[in-house]
Amino acid sequence: LYYMPGKAWFVFVLTMALSGHIVCISNTPSNDRDSQCICEPSPGSNRCATRIENRMESMKKFQSSDKRDPVNSNAALVDLAGYALHQQLKTAPYDMYVTNMKVHVPARSNWFRIERCYYDPYNASVETKITFRDLKVSGIVKLYDEKAVLQDPLLPLPIETCNMTLRLRQAGLGITAHPLQVTRGSVEMKTSAEFIKPDFVSVYAYGCSPPSREHRDIQKPERRQVSDFTQEMEDVFVRGIQSLLTRYMEKQLQPALKDTMMANMGYTVSYG
Template sequence: MYLQMWMLFLWALSFTDMVVSILAEDTTTLVDSHEPPTRQNDKFSTAEYPYVRGNGNNLNYDDERSIPYNHRCSERLETALDQIRRRQIAKQKTLHLNGYSLHQQLRSAPYDMYVTDMRVRLPTSSSWVRVDRCRFNPRNASLETRLLFNDLTISGKVNLFNGDMLQRAPVEPNPEDSCSMILRLRRAGIGFHTEPIRRERGQFNVKTDSHFLEPGFISVYAYGCEPRLREHRRGFRDDEDSEELSREMEDIFLKGIRSLLTTYMQKELQPAIKETLMRNMGYTISYG
């Protein structure tokens, strides 16, 4: 009798161990199913700027993607730049800043300085400007683009008017009473920051801010301005005042050209920049 009870106890104990082992195995499986996978997601290998569907690749990003792309980020901008070059070279190989002029009242002399007929000489090669950066940030849906110019030569006609001349008649620069200024820039650039400001049904508006990037080389040359300046220097006390006038005129010309060139390029490239941003955001562009 005692032996039978002991065997029954051992049999019951072995059944309990089997139940416990089954429960432990199920619990472990549930916990493992909630652990994150150890393999990195190929689509989002770059944490800061992940690749998104419906756009081209971003500059400095790997092209080996699991999702195929049809448009590079800078493709539309490069096409627009090439159209500007072809349109101007068909004329006189110069880029005319038509409709733009500079006007600034001088501090060192009682005159107003006007700059008109501004032109940008384009080189014969197609590499006069290139897209140096084109990057889409999916976090705030913004687009950063940057242009770099290899070598720019900008010229303009300069006229000085005193207050009496401006009051007597409208400003109409006389070619015989003007001089030329030439500005050379190497490795200058323009940066653009674009972001959407309104996304309604059938309407997509963007805001673009632009800024001029300091060039690696600057040279300002005045051609034929010395005789005109001597006429306006008669009331000056010494040569130091005359040099100050020359420096101020060169500074006005430099800053004005930088501002006008930035405004002109932004206006010309705005449609391409907007289309690039929309493609990166997944929109489909259709014409017709």
């Protein structure tokens, strides 16, 4: 049993009486801390959402034919440079690689919505959920013959190169951060992320040819083999992009989550 001063008792009784109307409960009167919410906050009600929003916008790079005025561009992207996807195909003896991946987003309008972002004081965790309005992810697909990779593993020549584009509408991402170790002036944390399936998914392949005749199964009809091959490539692309987006966003948002956690634990968060 814990002692609760009169003011705290009043807040507790009010919470129990109006639980359906309480949006956020704060356990500290300090203006230096974020509102410590135990339920979904209203939009813009705490600094956690502001930190996430600023971090998300900083990922965007503007594309414009006029380099003197990039802000007025209608297109922007999140460049996934340095990342690659690889999968050995089952329908043909090929290794599939995806590189040069870019997330195309609107430059002027918001490309995401923060559904919730709050600090839970009971386990010192930070949780956020983000919904992406409409994402278009493009990448270059290269297919390598197993024999070519074995003969020249450093510089193999692809037998096929094509482009693929993925459209995702109302996809989402949920991230939770927990403290692992708290020391003086520092907090080590662990994050876990979950990709939330979109309402709509479409894949477009440009110039992706079916396997050559020498690699086709003579026991199956040609049309069936081509369909299976194309379907597998699309599945690899979709699953790979979703997994990559989850890992990438989780990594990019860790600083914002850590700042929110430290601020609510009483640390002073400074920039620059």
